[in-house]
Amino acid sequence: MIKGHVKLADIAKAAGVSQGTASNVFSRPEVVREEVRERVLGIAKDLGYNGPDIKGRLLRAGRVNAIGVAAIEPLAYFFEDPWARALMTQVAAVCDATGTGIALVSAQNQQKLAWNINSALVDGFILLCVEGGEQLVALTRRRQLPFIALALGDGDAAIPAIGLGNIAGAAQAARHLADLGHRRFAILAIGLTGDGAGAMTPEQAVRSLKFTSRDRALGYWQALADFGVGRADVPIHATQNDRQSVDAALETLFAAARPPTAILAMSDRIALFAMQWLARRGYAVPDDVSVIGFDGVPEAATAVPGLTTMAQPLAEIACRAVAAILDDAAPAQQEALDVTLIVRGSTAPPPPD
Template sequence: MVRTASARTAGPTLAVVAREAGVSVPTASKVVNGREDVAPETRRRVVEALDRLGYVRRPRFDLARAPRLVDLVVHSLDSSRSGAVLRGVEEAAYDAGLDLVVSAGAGGPGTPGTPGTPGPSESSRPERGRLDRLVLRGSSGVLFDLAEPTAAQYAVLEQHRIPFVLIDPAVDPPPGAVSVGAANWQGGVTATEHLLRLGHERIAVVAERRGGLCDDARVAGYRSALASAGVPERPEYVRHAGFDREDARRRTRELLDLPDPPTAVFVCSDAMALGVYEALAGRGLTVPDDMSVVGFDDLPEARWAAPALTTVRQPFAEMAATALRLLLRMMDGHRPESTRTELSTRLVERASTAPPRPRVTCLPGK
């Protein structure tokens, strides 16, 4: 049989790749098309076979004629925090002439598992296939806001050379991943120093979860401020409440039940700070007369609370816009000098903090 020139240059077929990798043709096709429902080890064998045999992937569309499209994947759309992030990305995308696709999915705070470690139920999650659609529509880049991609999703992005940036990741990103966040350690220092200046020494902290990137940094800042002021840290004053407002209420009641309860508390999110308010009200106590409260985020709810919440402001819109600008550079082939960018935080003083009440000491025989 005489082969034509086009046949000689066509390269290996998908069947040859599948045979080389020891998988079926449909499985090889899933890998080539960026499908997520492939085991990591199987995906690795197929990708290595593709590279070894020089398989040429056909373009999905004419990149020169397609609009520049980016995806924003958020953990949830039903929070004011997500709204601030969306505004920042939307404005930056408009200025850059980009089209934006927004979707909400699981995998962020409060969900089982950690980034890079697919859980046993990963294949049944509602977001399965999200990156399949992203790849097929030709997205040029992805922003993840509090959404923690799985190992399979990272592999799909790497395979298709789609750059991504993580906004405010809750846990440590994988090596080399680019992220944008706030100066959480400094925010913890600032919140605690404010309470110390008011005269508080019995200061508690209610964090979200142990091992969280942001919360560990905020608690470390709290500890650093106490140490700098010469105030001993009291382990019973350090509480973790997950991401749940009800848990924050429970942790606050535990603090109030201590033999020597705190006079002030630094809460690592505004949402949990509202849970602290509720726990205090349930005991007939008031803010700040009986306990001063400082939050973290400066969401609209902080202004609406009664009394208005003193809090550490996270620049969510600015973080989102910075992440989009970094993603733009990555889409153009430039690698950021640093994988982590931090924006400064600042204290917003409102009505939830005041000097502690003087202790009443009963004299003998009185």
């Protein structure tokens, strides 16, 4: 019994039954006579056979019972990025309930990603399209498996996706601050990595920001316009959703003659970095500066002070996404879910001028 992989056929031969019967012993035990079943099982144990090999079974059955979650990011992204983490937590919960496994698929560069997507053993994909979403979609489409895109933005309606009411949500965020009395705003946007981060004009923003980011910017502007604040009056800085670029943006913003009293951050991650920068520089949040985020990640709740944010219905998103894959029933049309304002301690009326 050294090694020499025992396979089903060996068991069958040793037990003197056909391979078909041997197979039934394991996959449909009720169909085979008890006496035979026990004999086969006994032989299997003697030979050190531990049930059908998954690879063989897979080839026939064609079902893996796992869904892939893909992103154009390093693998660690799934465990580090707050939004990804929060989303994955929900996805995991749904998968747990349905007994489905999760395979993480990712790669920083195109080429590797293509390979990874093609060779992932999964029944379908959930695509985290934070950046370069179309490429991810194109790659996945070739695999001819069910998939659903998340955070894709206003893309092609032919792409199965679960969208978000980004414009309405951003508008609500801006309105919340404006209602509190703020009139001096700054927007911290999420730009593509590689694109130089930094200040941009509204025109540049409309042109260079993608999907989600652009929608959020439009939402902010739209609401602020109602309060007489024009686009040109709101500095907008692209960041790379990391600390360094956020810090750099804030350096610039707060070096200005009349720095903003309210910061509209396009992600909680950015907002939290911003709050930390403000704390380091001695600005009090919310007394000196109000900060509002976007996403509704758990960290926003535990930060001090709590971060006011627009929460995504992550549980709902996860639920629909997983269901879409498992039932191969992508939503007929791209549905947009609403985000909801959660007011915490990071927003308050502006200081007296």
